[in-house]
Structures are given as C-alpha cells and as structure tokens.
Amino acid sequence: MELIEVPQLIRNAERFREVVTILTRHGLADWMSGVPSIWPDRLRGAVADDSMTTAERVRVAFEDLGTTFIKLGQVLSTREDLVGRELACELAQLRANTPSDPSDEVIAMIESELGAGIDELFSSFDPVAMASASIGQVHRATTHEGDDVVVKVQHPGIERRIVNDLEIMQKLAEIAEQQSERLRQYRPVDTIREFQRSLMRELDFQRELKNMDRFRSNFEDEPDVHFAVPYPKLSSRRVLTMERLDGISVSDKAALKSSGADLNEVAHRGATVFLDMIFRDGFYHADPHPGNLMLLGPGTCDDQQPAKQVVGLLDCGMVGRINDALRDDLEAALIAAVTGDADSIAEIVVRLGEVPSDFDEPSLVSEIHDMLDDYSDQKLRDFDVSSCLRDVTRSIREHQIHLPAKVAMLLKVLAMLEGTAHQLNPEFSLAELLQPYGQQAMRRRLSPRRVYERIKNRVDDWDHLLSILPKDLGDVLHSLKQGNFDIHLQHRRLEPIVNRLVMGILTAALFVGSASLWSSGVPPLLFGVSVPGLLGCLLAMVMGVRLCWQISKVR
Structure with missing residues (x-):
C-alpha cells in the first residue's frame, strides 16, 4: 500500500514524518525499507547505537515520541x-x-467543562499543580462545604493529539504486519486496536468516577480499605473532583517505618484487597504499583478490637474485569496447579488463548509437567508466584499462543502485586495468601448450588437446541430437495495467494507467447530478432523475478 494514499497521512503528515524520523534515528524502522514512500532516503537505514540493546532503544524512542507512545509502552509492559x-x-x-x-489554561478548561466560574465552583483553588502526568494534572482545592479535594484536569488539546497519534500507529501497525515477518508475530494491528480502546476509555474521566463508586460499593463493609469519594457535580469528561487523601505513600518505605506502621500488616492488607477484587468481585484495580497505595491511619472499629490502619487506593482509571467464564477457568487452573494436573492446565491455556496452526500440545504439556515438578518441592511460604507466572508466560510465548488482553493483564497484576508487597516485606508470601482462595474455589465448584447451576445451564442449552433443531433441519432438507443447498467457505488472507497465482499464469503465458513470436521471426525485426518477441520475453522475465522476490518474503 502506498503511504501517500492513506487519508490519515494527509491530515498528520508532519507528525507522521516526525514519528518515522525518530524510529529511524534509533534504528527501529528497518522494516519500512521495502515500502514505497514519499519520504527521503535519509529517513531510512540509520545505524543503531551499539551501546544500547534493542529494548533500550525502543524505550528511548517511545520517550522521544511523547504521551501516546509512552502509554503504549506502559501497556506493552503488561504483555x-x-x-x-x-x-x-x-x-x-x-x-x-x-x-x-499554565494556570489560566487549566482554569479555563475547568470553567468550560463545569459551566461556572472557578470561584463559584470552589471556595479555594491552588493554581499550582501538585502533580502532572501524561493525560492530566492534579490541583488542590476546597469546596464551599469545606471539603478538601483534588481536581484532576485533562491537558488542553491532549485528546486531539492522542487521536492523531493513534491514527498514525494504526497505519504503521498495518505496514509492519505486511512487511515484517519478525514484527508480525507481535500482532501489531490487534495490539494497537486494543490499546486504542483502552486509551480512549482512560481519556473519559466519567469512567474513572464510576469505577471509584463501584469500588466503594464493593468495600463499603470494610473500614480498613478506603477509596476516594468522587464529586459528580464537580466532574465531567475532562475534569474529575475527588476527596483528598492524606497519608503516607507505600512507595516511601522510610516514612512508613518512621510512622511506626507494621509493614507486614500493610503488605498483607494491601494484597488481600487486590485478591478480593479479583476472586470475589471480578472487578479489580489494574495498576497496583506502590505509588497508587497509601497508608491513611487508623480506621473505625469497636472498642474490643484494636484500630487497624487504613489502606487507601488512588488512580482508578485502569481496571480489569473477570466474567463468570474466566473465573471458572482461573479456579480450574488453581485447582489443577494444586493437584499437579498439567494436562488440565494446558487445556485451559489452549481454551483461553489463540493457538497457531502448527501448535504442539504434547510439548506444552511436557513443559508444564517439568515446571510443576520444579516447584513441587518448595514450601508454600517460599513459593515464588512471580517466577512461576514468568515461566508460564515464557512457555506460552514460545508456543506462540496469544492470550486475551484481560488474561495477560491479570497475570501482570498478580506479579506486580507480589513485587509491591516484597518492597514492604521481603518475607511476604503471596502463595500463602492465595491458598485460601484456591480452597474456596474448590468448595464453590463442588457446592450443590454450583452443581445445580451447571446442570440447569446444560438443560437450558439442550432445550434451546431441541427447540430450534426441527426447524433448522427442515430448512436444510428443503434446500437439499430443491437443489439449492449452498456451502459458503470463508478463506482469510487468500487474496495475496490468488494474486500470485494469477501473476504466475500471466507470466508463463506471456513468456510462451513471446518465445513463439521470437522463434517465428514476427516483424518488425531488429538485427534479425523479433522486437515484440524480445520485449515480451524481457517483460516476462521481470515479472517472474518480481514474483519470486515476493514469494521469498513469505515464510
């Protein structure tokens, strides 16, 4: 495909040139060398910095490319x-x-979004941002009711820039998938589409507000867990006002120690919150790094129980969801891991993921068997969940199995969760904390209610099938009787194959016909050689060489 034919390129020509230039500068655009383009040759074939690894060059390039590519890199870090x-x-x-x-742009954005002056909205507003991230910045403020709040404001114009970058990413992904066998295995088109959906949701602060409300509802009976209270009347799609949480960030271990906090209890409580989200609620905070957790102080409790320190969670923009089917698979995988059933684990992996046509299932089962053997002699307290998940992920990647984004995100969250807890307490064991959830899963799957629900679902499925089968079978028999029964087959990616086949037939026909003209001496003649025959043979040779070159690129 010619780049100049792409409509997005016309709208974003300068930005497209900048992206290609930066990728080339870091030696990351070699896959574009075979693409016909309007860009000058100086944008191609740059020599990469040998002092940096490819991974380091990718990171530096994403930093140079700005917000959207940094967000893409953060998403890819979970995959x-x-x-x-x-x-x-x-x-x-x-x-x-x-x-x-600048403060005047921020205030103008707030007033435009909320439809009132800043003095009407807040009794006080700090024009100096307390923090600034890729999508927005945060300001301290006080409501007219006297509540201390923070106001998260989207950077002006950031949405338009992100949309433009996403269009460029989509086109680059299509080119990469067409031109590079090496990049094709990363499925760039599907990855960018998933990233686009995720990022556009993150740009809508109303979604984060709803996430906060749902988390608060799920943990309303647990006084030692706190999510900030949102203020819907002071929020919009680009402005989010929420309660200001005052405490100690979990990332500041020295301050936590100085406060006298029990770091083991903080790690245990924080991890339990996330496991409850995952296995109990099916709706979880997907970014458990230390900066998103705070220690707020003692919670409310009765007189007989000592006060517990409250764990506060920030930034609810990135969340994960687990439906009933995925929860069943996760529970089955936990039970299979406990019982050492490698065949069941492999079956679940295959069911969850997308396997290649040459997938070797016995090899995967063998690797899982070996992995279970490696971890079987470890005590539960010493079991390294992160290491185990990395081994599973490595095996999945080696077999070119592509997991759904929601599964990959969950695996990453569990690994991040253990890492965050280990920063507080190196002796922390996520495996010990996971054990009760595995036991609960086993009891739940074998409970009479769950067995009844499975039987009922199967009966409903069979009842539906039996209700539609007579009519569908009658339609098929009627079509057979009338002689108009058709079978439609869908072939994906068949067009390039057909095109090469047609090109090969035309090349062969042209060569045979031109050779006949040459041998027959069909005029006009040049030095006794038929000019039409000679030109036809040369054209056939050029077509044949080009066809061979195209075929050699497809492995």
Missing part, C-alpha cells in the same frame, strides 16, 4: 507473553514527565 520479558521490563520504566499547563 510479557507478547513482547518477551526483556522488552516488557524495559518498557515498565517508562514514566511521562509532563510539564504542567
């Missing part, structure tokens, strides 16, 4: 199954150091 451990770890270091916007 170790897709990009590999080295690149995932490197991209996990990406942090957007975005300068704050």
